[in-house]
Amino acid sequence: MHNKSVAELSRELESGKISSVELTRQFLGRLKKEDEQLNSFITITEEQALADAHAADEQRAAGKATPWTGVPFAHKDIFCTNGVATTCGSKMLANFVPPYDATVTENFRKAGAVCLGKTNMDEFAMGSSTESSFFGATTNPWGLSQGEKRVPGGSSGGSAAAVAARLVPAATATDTGGSIRQPAALCGVTGLKPTYGRVSRYGMIAFASSLDQGGTMARTAEDNALMLNVMAGFDPKDSTSIDRDVPDYTATLNEPLEGLRIGLPKEYFTGNLSAAMEEQVRGAIREYEKLGATIKEVSLPHADLAIAAYYVIAPAEASANLSRFDGARYGYRCEDPKDLLDMYTRTRAEGFGTEVKRRILVGTYALSAGYFDAYYLKAQKVRRLIQQDFINAFKDVDVLMSPTTPSPAFIQGEKTSDPVTMYLEDVFTIAINLAGIPAMSVPAGFVDGLPVGLQIIGDYFSEARLLNAAHQFQQVTDWHQREPQ
Amino acid sequence: MTISRTDIEKVAVLARIRVDEEQVSALEKDLGNILDLVDQLSAADTDSVAPMAHPLDAVQRLRADEVTENNEREAFQAIAPATENGLYLVPRVIE
Numbered sequence: 260m261h262n263k264s265v266a267e268l269s270r271e272l273e274s275g276k277i278s279s280v281e282l283t284r285q286f287l288g289r290l291k292k293e294d295e296q297l298n299s300f301i302t303i304t305e306e307q308a309l310a311d312a313h314a315a316d317e318q319r320a321a322g323k324a325t326p327w328t329g330v331p332f333a334h335k336d337i338f339c340t341n342g343v344a345t346t347c348g349s350k351m352l353a354n355f356v357p358p359y360d361a362t363v364t365e366n367f368r369k370a371g372a373v374c375l376g377k378t379n380m381d382e383f384a385m386g387s388s389t390e391s392s393f394f395g396a397t398t399n400p401w402g403l404s405q406g407e408k409r410v411p412g413g414s415s416g417g418s419a420a421a422v423a424a425r426l427v428p429a430a431t432a433t434d435t436g437g438s439i440r441q442p443a444a445l446c447g448v449t450g451l452k453p454t455y456g457r458v459s460r461y462g463m464i465a466f467a468s469s470l471d472q473g474g475t476m477a478r479t480a481e482d483n484a485l486m487l488n489v490m491a492g493f494d495p496k497d498s499t500s501i502d503r504d505v506p507d508y509t510a511t512l513n514e515p516l517e518g519l520r521i522g523l524p525k526e527y528f529t530g531n532l533s534a535a536m537e538e539q540v541r542g543a544i545r546e547y548e549k550l551g552a553t554i555k556e557v558s559l560p561h562a563d564l565a566i567a568a569y570y571v572i573a574p575a576e577a578s579a580n581l582s583r584f585d586g587a588r589y590g591y592r593c594e595d596p597k598d599l600l601d602m603y604t605r606t607r608a609e610g611f612g613t614e615v616k617r618r619i620l621v622g623t624y625a626l627s628a629g630y631f632d633a634y635y636l637k638a639q640k641v642r643r644l645i646q647q648d649f650i651n652a653f654k655d656v657d658v659l660m661s662p663t664t665p666s667p668a669f670i671q672g673e674k675t676s677d678p679v680t681m682y683l684e685d686v687f688t689i690a691i692n693l694a695g696i697p698a699m700s701v702p703a704g705f706v707d708g709l710p711v712g713l714q715i716i717g718d719y720f721s722e723a724r725l726l727n728a729a730h731q732f733q734q735v736t737d738w739h740q741r742e743p744q
Numbered sequence: 745m746t747i748s749r750t751d752i753e754k755v756a757v758l759a760r761i762r763v764d765e766e767q768v769s770a771l772e773k774d775l776g777n778i779l780d781l782v783d784q785l786s787a788a789d790t791d792s793v794a795p796m797a798h799p800l801d802a803v804q805r806l807r808a809d810e811v812t813e814n815n816e817r818e819a820f821q822a823i824a825p826a827t828e829n830g831l832y833l834v835p836r837v838i839e
Binding site: 354355356357358359454455456469495498499501561563564566567568570571578582585586587588589590592596597598599600601602603604605607608611616617619620621623624625627633634636637638639640641642643644646677678679682694695696719 | 747786
C-alpha cells in the first residue's frame with residue numbers, strides 16, 4: 260500500500276478493499292520504523308491519526324466521502340495544528356501548541372484527510388538543506404541508498420524525504436525562495452509552489468510575507484492537483500489572499516500538450532549547472548517535443564539580480580515578522596530575566612538558531628535609518644524588473660522550463676560553513692517567488708544515482724496548466740516512480 | 745561592503761538579540777559576505793522603476809467594523825510563559 264498514490268489509495272478506500280484505520284496503521288508502522296534513520300518527522304500524532312481514520316471510515320460508510328476521506332498525509336511543521344505542537348523547527352517554538360488551526364490545516368480536516376504528524380524543516384523555513392532544524396537534520400533517502408548522508412534540500416526537506424521514502428503519499432510544504440521545488444528536486448518527488456495569494460497564509464508561520472506561499476508535495480502531478488483542490492481558495496483571514504475562482508485542477512490533467520510553447524531561459528542554463536545535470540534536463544525537454552510542444556530560447560535579463568534582491572527583501576520582512584517572538588506571550592522564555600530588555604534579548608539569543616539570527620540582523624540593518632532606500636527600496640525596484648522579465652517572456656511562450664537546482668543533493672555539512680554558498684542553491688528558484696508566479700519541480704532523471712528536477716514555470720494562476728504539463732510528462736516517463744532502496 | 749563591529753552591536757540592540765563578544769567576529773564576516781552579495785543591486789538601473797510590494801499590486805482589503813472573533817483569552821494564555829488574573833507577566837518595568 261505504501262507505494263500507492265493518493266488517487267490510488269482513494270480508490271482502494273472507495274472500493275472497500277481497505278479501511279482508513281487499516282491503512283493508517285500500516286503507514287504509522289512504516290513511519291515509526293523507517294523514520295529513525297531519516298528524521299523527516301518532528302511529531303508523529305498516532306492517537307489523533309487513528310481517531311481521525313475511524314471518523315473517516317464512518318464518513319465514508321455514510322456516503323459522505325471526498326477524495327481525501329481517510330487518506331494519510333503529513334503537514335510541514337509550519338502550519339498551525341490545533342492541540343498539536345507546531346515548532347517551525349525552532350527551539351523558540353519547541354513548546355508551542357497552537358490553540359487554532361491554519362486555514363490549510365482546517366481545509367484538510369474538512370476533507371477528511373488523516374494527518375500522521377508534522378514534518379521537519381529548516382528553522383523558520385530559512386535554509387536549503389533542513390540542517391538548521393532544532394530537532395536535528397533530515398537525511399535524504401536517496402543518499403542513504405548509496406551509503407551516504409545527503410541533504411534532502413530545504414526548507415521543506417522533511418516533507419520531501421517523507422514522500423520520497425513512501426512514509427506518506429503526500430505532504431504540505433511552503434516556498435519562500437525555493438523551499439518546495441528544491442527539496443522536491445533533490446528527493447525525486449513532485450512539488451508545486453502556487454501563485455502568491457492562491458493558498459491562504461493564515462496560521463502558516465510567517466517568514467517573508469510578500470514571498471511566502473503554501474503548496475503541495477507528492478510523487479505524482481495528479482496527487483499535487485488533488486492537494487491543491489483542497490488548499491487553494493480565497494480566505495478573508497489572509498489579507499493578501501486572492502479572491503478568484505478555483506478550478507478543479509484534476510479536470511485538465513489529460514489535455515494534450517500539442518502546440519504547447521515552451522521557453523528555455525538562457526540565463527538558467529549557464530553558470531554552476533553541471534553538464535550531467537543539463538543533459539538530464541535537455542532529455543526531459545525532448546520528451547515534451549515528442550508530446551507536441553515547441554521549444555524557444557528566451558531571456559530573463561535581470562536573472563542575476565534575483566538572489567541579491569531576495570537577500571534584502573526576505574531578511575527585512577523576516578526581521579519584522581520574527582519580532583513577535585519576545586518571550587512574553589508564547590514560546591520560549593529565558594531563565595530568570597533580570598529586566599524586560601534582558602528577557603527580550605536573551606530569549607531571542609537563546610531561542611533562535613544561527614541562521615535565523617543572521618537573517619534578522621541583516622534585515623534589521625537593511626531597514627535601519629539611513630539604509631532603507633539603498634537596500635529595501637532598491638531591492639523592491641529590482642523586484643519589479645525581475646517580474647517584468649517574466650511578463651515579457653510569457654508574451655511569447657506558455658511555460659518556461661529549466662533545471663530546478665544547479666546540482667543534485669549534496670553531503671550533509673558541505674555548505675553549512677558559508678551562508679552565501681547555501682544561498683546559491685536557490686539560484687534558479689528564487690526569482691519565481693519575487694515575481695509571485697507559480698512553478699513546479701518534476702522528477703526528470705538521475706545524475707550519479709541522485710534525482711534531478713525539471714522546473715516548470717507558469718504565468719499567474721496557471722497552476723492547472725503546469726499540473727497538466729507535469730502529468731502528461733509522467734505518462735511517458737517513470738522518474739517519479741523510482742524508489743530509493 | 746564591510747560592516748563594522750559597532751554596526752553589528754547597534755543592529756543587535758535594534759533587533760533585541762544579545763550578541764556576545766566572541767560572536768561578533770563571525771558575524772562581521774558572515775554579514776559582510778551577505779552584504780557583498782546584496783551590493784550587486786547597486787549596478788541595476790532603477791531610476792524610473794516603481795518599487796514592488798505585492799506581486800499582483802493588490803492593496804489591503806477593508807472589512808466591516810464588526811466583531812467576528814470570540815474572546816479566546818483563556819486558550820491563548822494557557823500557552824504563555826507566565827500569566828496572572830488574565831494578564832501576561834513580564835519582569836518589572838517600573839520600579
